[in-house]
Amino acid sequence: MGYPHPSHPRETVVLSRYFGDAGARSYRGWVERGGYAALKAALGMAPDDVTNMVKESGLRGRGGAGFPTGLKWSFMPKNDGKPHYLVCNADESEPGTFKDREIMRWTPHQLIEGCAIAAYAIGAETCYIYIRGEFTDPLRIMTDAVAEAYAEGALGASALGSGKRIDMVIHRGAGAYICGEETALMNSLEGKRGNPRIKPPFPAQAGVFGMPTTINNVETLAAVPHIVTRGAAWYKALALGNPKSTGTKLISVCGHIQRPGNYEITLGFPMKDLIFDLAGGMRPGRTLKAVIPGGSSVPIMNAAEVEDCPTDYENIVAHGSQLGSGGMIVMDDTTDMVYQIWRLARFYAHESCAQCTQCREGTAWTTKVLERILAGKGKPEDLDLLLDLSENMTGKTICVLSDSCAAPVVSGIQKFRSEFEAYISRARKPALAAV
Amino acid sequence: MSQHLAQLHGAGHGRSGGHAAPHEPVLVGDTRARLEQLFTKYPTKAACLLPALWLVQEARGWISEPAMAEVAAVLGLTPAYVKGVVTFYTMYHTHPVGRHFIQVCTTSPCGLCGAEDTMKALLERTGCRELGATSPDGRFTVMEVECLGACGFPTPILVDDDFIEDVTPDRVAEILKRYP
Ligand SMILES: Cc1cc2nc3c(=O)[nH]c(=O)nc-3n(C[C@H](O)[C@H](O)[C@H](O)COP(=O)(O)O)c2cc1C
Ligand code: SF4
Ligand code: FES
Numbered sequence: 166m167g168y169p170h171p172s173h174p175r176e177t178v179v180l181s182r183y184f185g186d187a188g189a190r191s192y193r194g195w196v197e198r199g200g201y202a203a204l205k206a207a208l209g210m211a212p213d214d215v216t217n218m219v220k221e222s223g224l225r226g227r228g229g230a231g232f233p234t235g236l237k238w239s240f241m242p243k244n245d246g247k248p249h250y251l252v253c254n255a256d257e258s259e260p261g262t263f264k265d266r267e268i269m270r271w272t273p274h275q276l277i278e279g280c281a282i283a284a285y286a287i288g289a290e291t292c293y294i295y296i297r298g299e300f301t302d303p304l305r306i307m308t309d310a311v312a313e314a315y316a317e318g319a320l321g322a323s324a325l326g327s328g329k330r331i332d333m334v335i336h337r338g339a340g341a342y343i344c345g346e347e348t349a350l351m352n353s354l355e356g357k358r359g360n361p362r363i364k365p366p367f368p369a370q371a372g373v374f375g376m377p378t379t380i381n382n383v384e385t386l387a388a389v390p391h392i393v394t395r396g397a398a399w400y401k402a403l404a405l406g407n408p409k410s411t412g413t414k415l416i417s418v419c420g421h422i423q424r425p426g427n428y429e430i431t432l433g434f435p436m437k438d439l440i441f442d443l444a445g446g447m448r449p450g451r452t453l454k455a456v457i458p459g460g461s462s463v464p465i466m467n468a469a470e471v472e473d474c475p476t477d478y479e480n481i482v483a484h485g486s487q488l489g490s491g492g493m494i495v496m497d498d499t500t501d502m503v504y505q506i507w508r509l510a511r512f513y514a515h516e517s518c519a520q521c522t523q524c525r526e527g528t529a530w531t532t533k534v535l536e537r538i539l540a541g542k543g544k545p546e547d548l549d550l551l552l553d554l555s556e557n558m559t560g561k562t563i564c565v566l567s568d569s570c571a572a573p574v575v576s577g578i579q580k581f582r583s584e585f586e587a588y589i590s591r592a593r594k595p596a597l598a599a600v
Numbered sequence: 601m602s603q604h605l606a607q608l609h610g611a612g613h614g615r616s617g618g619h620a621a622p623h624e625p626v627l628v629g630d631t632r633a634r635l636e637q638l639f640t641k642y643p644t645k646a647a648c649l650l651p652a653l654w655l656v657q658e659a660r661g662w663i664s665e666p667a668m669a670e671v672a673a674v675l676g677l678t679p680a681y682v683k684g685v686v687t688f689y690t691m692y693h694t695h696p697v698g699r700h701f702i703q704v705c706t707t708s709p710c711g712l713c714g715a716e717d718t719m720k721a722l723l724e725r726t727g728c729r730e731l732g733a734t735s736p737d738g739r740f741t742v743m744e745v746e747c748l749g750a751c752g753f754p755t756p757i758l759v760d761d762d763f764i765e766d767v768t769p770d771r772v773a774e775i776l777k778r779y780p
Contacts, residue, residue: 169752248643260707260747298654298691299703299748301761334641339650340690342746356649356675358688374643417752419709425752461708492751494709508708512746 167426168267173443177403177431179413180387184271184427190306192313195274201319203390207282208327215286219389221397223404223411228254228345228382229460229490231478234389240369241287241377249289250373252354252380253280255296255303256338256345259460260512261492264415264427265383269296269303272387273310279386281324281331282393287379290330295350298338308335342516346564347380349518360518361564382490384415405433410477414491418444421451421497432477439476440495451497455581459489461509462569464576465502485576502581503588504596506573507535513570524567527558531574538588541595548578548585623666626656627674635674645675649685653692662693690745698734698741700779702726703758704767707747713754714768719744721769722757725776739779 167173168184183189189198207215220235241249253276257265268276280292294311296304311333314320324331336354338344344353348362351373372378392400404411410432416439419425423445430439436458440446447453453468458476464486466474474484481488496505514528531554534547555571562568578585587593627635635655638648652675656667663686669679686692693701704722706715719742723731726740734741750756753765759779767775 257749258747261709261751263750263752266749297749298689299745299758299763301758301763332641337650337654338689339653339692340745341688353650354647355644356646356677356685358685374647419751419754420712425754427752492709494712494751496712500712505708505712508711512707515746 167424167428167443168271170424170426173428175434175438175443176429177413178429179391180268180272180275180384180415181427181429183275184267186271189272190274190310192274192310192317192319195272195278199394200274200390201278201325203393204278204281204319205325207285207393208325208329212286212288215282215393218397219286219392222392222400223397223408224385224388224392224400225410225412225478226382227384227388227414227491229259229462231488234381234385237369237381238283238287238379240367241379242369243288245377248291248374248376249287250376250378251280251284251287251289251292252347252350252373252378253292253294253383253386254345254347254350254380255294255300255307255383256350257300257383258297258342258345259462259490259492260509261417261419261457261494262460262490263417263419264491266300266303267415267427268383268387269300269307273307274314275387275390276307276383277310277314277320277333279389280333281320282389283379283381283386284331285324285329287377289379291332291334293334293336293354293373295336295338295344295354297344298340304335304337311335341518342512343518343564343566346566349564350380351378358518360520361566363563388412403431405431405475405477407433407475407477407479409479410488414476414488416476417492418495419493420495421447421500422495423448430476433475433480436471436474436476436481440471440493444495447495447497451499453495454498454500455496455502457486457494457496457573458491459487460492461494461512462565462572463487463489464572465506465580466576467580501596502577502584503535503539506577507532507539509573510535510570513566517566517570521562521567523558524562524570527554527567528570530554531558531570535574536597538585539595539597540599541588541591542599543585543589545589547589548582552578623664623670625670626659626667627652627670631655631659646677649675649677649682650689653682653686657692662696664694696734698728699739700741700760701758702740702742703745703748704742705746705748705750705754705756706744707751709747709751710754710756715755717769718755718757718767718772721772725772740776 188194216238224234225231284292341359344359346361349359353359368378428443470484510532514532519525558567558571668682672679672682727735748756
């Protein structure tokens with residue numbers, strides 16, 4: 166539901182059903198709402214059958230890349246005699262995204278149950294839940310819930326009496342956007358600086374502590390108990406015309422919008438209706454100018470692209486962007502696009518881990534050039550320079566943070582070029598003091 | 601990670617002594633017991649570095665060089681390695697900060713909804729000269745931070761461990777009253 170707002174009749178409420186219901190937070194409360202039946206059922210199945218079920222459902226990663234979840238699990242080696250690890254990515258730091266926080270705040274046991282099922286399926290006895298350090302409430306709630314799940318016997322040496330060991334550890338991050346990148350997160354978990362690793366090896370071969378590891382986003386794992394209980398066919402049927410994008414997705418809507426919040430939709434739901442109907446549309450007298458649909462790391466869409474775009478993985482790509490994490494940043498006609506793009510570039514420059522030259526230099530230089538344009542000191546050739554820089558930052562680095570900085574810059578210049586030109590020609594008053 | 605606290609404010613003010621005071625071990629008693637408990641949850645001791653640093657910061661308010669050396673000794677790491685890790689993350693303080701540490705998000709989604717005005721109001725009302733500086737009375741330090749993962753509740757701020765949503769300039773005075 167659109168927490169903090171009441172559920173909208175056009176939402177498909179699965180993961181968010183108990184947002185705002187404090188009674189769902191305790192173990193007892195979760196069990197009364199049907200919780201832990203899925204874990205019980207999964208523990209009675211062969212691990213591979215659980216993986217196949219998830220494969221069959223069509224569930225894809227909700228952390229940004231959209232990789233098929235069951236397929237990822239199936240990459241884990243079998244009978245290799247090594248410890249396996251499950252890592253839950255709860256670093257949620259992608260600007261515009263605030264869904265994992267609500268899952269953990271309201272339904273901690275939904276996540277614990279999903280993690281336990283996934284751990285069982287991939288043959289892991291230990292699951293680390295890496296929560297960003299600033300999430301003080303989710304950290305407290307998740308820590309209490311894990312302790313309760315141990316006390317109730319759902320976790321520990323014999324999860325729900327199955328004879329299977331499932332341990333769960335909450336790990337607190339310490340402030341670094343880059344630690345959301347899966348291999349940076351693993352380094353951080355090992356007590357290192359959060360630098361992304363060169364792949365291969367992929368996590369399923371050598372992940373955290375050098376052992377086979379599966380890493381999934383909070384929302385991905387929270388969907389798993391529902392698939393186990395209601396079946397792969399039910400989940401797969403949750404699609405609006407595109408069989409490659411199945412299930413429900415929490416969309417965090419923020420920015421210039423009347424009712425910011427998390428809306429749970431069936432994938433394929435019209436983006437325009439999501440913005441104007443579910444989230445209440447623009448402030449009075451305002452019109453839609455742009456949307457960044459997948460967290461700040463994806464290309465900017467203009468109002469025309471939003472008009473007939475179904476909200477799912479493939480269709481958003483066809484309309485010039487990506488679903489990403491599902492954090493939708495809405496901008497109305499009062500928005501200074503150049504200023505917003507500069508602010509995003511500054512974010513990436515600040516968060517670059519500085520390992521790769523193209524990223525370290527590129528994010529800083531991009532920010533400087535945009536600053537100069539905003540200060541009324543831009544030159545006509547600056548737009549080509551920005552595009553050139555972006556080109557050099559795309560597809561050439563260890564992780565995609567560098568590409569993420571280029572995405573709003575390139576799409577912004579393509580779609581809102583006249584706004585840049587207005588600053589460069591001095592037709593528009595400088596927005597920043599000279600640097 | 602380029603703009604770290606260390607460069608942003610002069611050391612000296614704030615709590616619990618400066619650099620001159622001899623280092624009193626932190627990882628003792630109850631704190632040590634909590635750390636030892638953590639050793640059982642990870643296959644390596646090094647994995648307890650971030651948790652150990654949290655324990656130090658909880659106890660002392662910041663992480664001094666001697667404290668880093670102490671953590672290094674307990675975990676079998678070098679002080680230089682520990683310092684490299686401490687300075688990578690924005691939430692660890694390598695200098696004393698005010699009695700209350702305030703983090704305010706100004707990233708684009710919040711920026712669209714007036715976060716910069718909230719930040720200015722926080723600076724003004726706390727008496728902090730600039731971002732990263734501690735107020736003359738030692739009560740507050742204000743830091744601008746990137747997305748706090750609560751963009752639907754602009755502007756979120758963290759005061760110590762209290763996460764506060766929907767902070768507008770007109771709410772600032774009332775909120776600060778709660779932190780003497
Ligand atoms: C710079 C960067 C930041 C990321 N931040 C997050 C994050 O905060 N949370 C998350 O789940 N995934 C994040 N990801 C994606 C992860 O690397 C990874 O794809 C994801 O955790 C896999 O889980 P999934 O398959 O369930 O989506 C980030 C990726 C990059 C490159
Ligand atoms: S692309 Fe940037 S953030 Fe990613 S590894 Fe390279 S320097 Fe670090
Ligand atoms: S941008 Fe402020 S919380 Fe996300």
